[in-house]
Amino acid sequence: MVRASPLIGQYGVPKLDLPFLDKFFDELMHGNLSEPLQRTFSFASYWRSPLDYDNYLKYNLFLADVLNERPKKNETYRRNWLSLNHLHCLWSPIDEIIKPPQSGAFETYTLGQAKEITPLRDSTFYKEDWIGIQTLDKQGKLTTAAVSCKHADFPRACLDLVFAEQTAPWLNNTLNV
Numbered sequence: 229m230v231r232a233s234p235l236i237g238q239y240g241v242p243k244l245d246l247p248f249l250d251k252f253f254d255e256l257m258h259g260n261l262s263e264p265l266q267r268t269f270s271f272a273s274y275w276r277s278p279l280d281y282d283n284y285l286k287y288n289l290f291l292a293d294v295l296n297e298r299p300k301k302n303e304t305y306r307r308n309w310l311s312l313n314h315l316h317c318l319w320s321p322i323d324e325i326i327k328p329p330q331s332g333a334f335e336t337y338t339l340g341q342a343k344e345i346t347p348l349r350d351s352t353f354y355k356e357d358w359i360g361i362q363t364l365d366k367q368g369k370l371t372t373a374a375v376s377c378k379h380a381d382f383p384r385a386c387l388d389l390v391f392a393e394q395t396a397p398w399l400n401n402t403l404n405v
Contacts, residue, residue: 237276240327278337296358325379
């Protein structure tokens with residue numbers, strides 16, 4: 229299970245009251261995907277600009293590989309995703325950190341702009357089954373759910389109900405495979 233994670237990347241400055249990070253986000257927003265920046269701030273390796281997708285593919289150290297977005301695909305990544313008994317993705321429409329929040333369900337901004345979201349099943353990532361998400365979906369091994377928790381609430385009381393309803397059923401690991 230994945231909770232409130234930028235599964236298909238992050239683009240947009242989260243609401244943080246941490247002025248020392250302003251320069252960091254300014255660098256990312258202006259296309260600085262330098263290796264030192266990505267190695268210093270792991271968050272930077274999730275940066276996926278829909279306005280500068282070619283540079284993302286060229287310079288990203290982590291996410292572009294794991295999602296098999298580059299022309300040369302890594303079958304090991306795909307095989308590893310397909311080895312899951314089930315992938316249950318939780319995301320929150322009120323998340324103030326993950327941008328867009330739908331990234332937690334493998335949905336992100338349509339390339340070339342940063343307003344409209346491409347639904348998972350309409351994306352090239354899904355249609356060409358780069359990491360096996362379409363295969364998991366067709367096998368009934370992919371579920372997503374929107375929950376009303378802010379990002380910082382995920383480890384707190386807001387999650388108690390979410391845990392009981394969305395997580396506990398998957399913990400027995402006796403799913404049919």
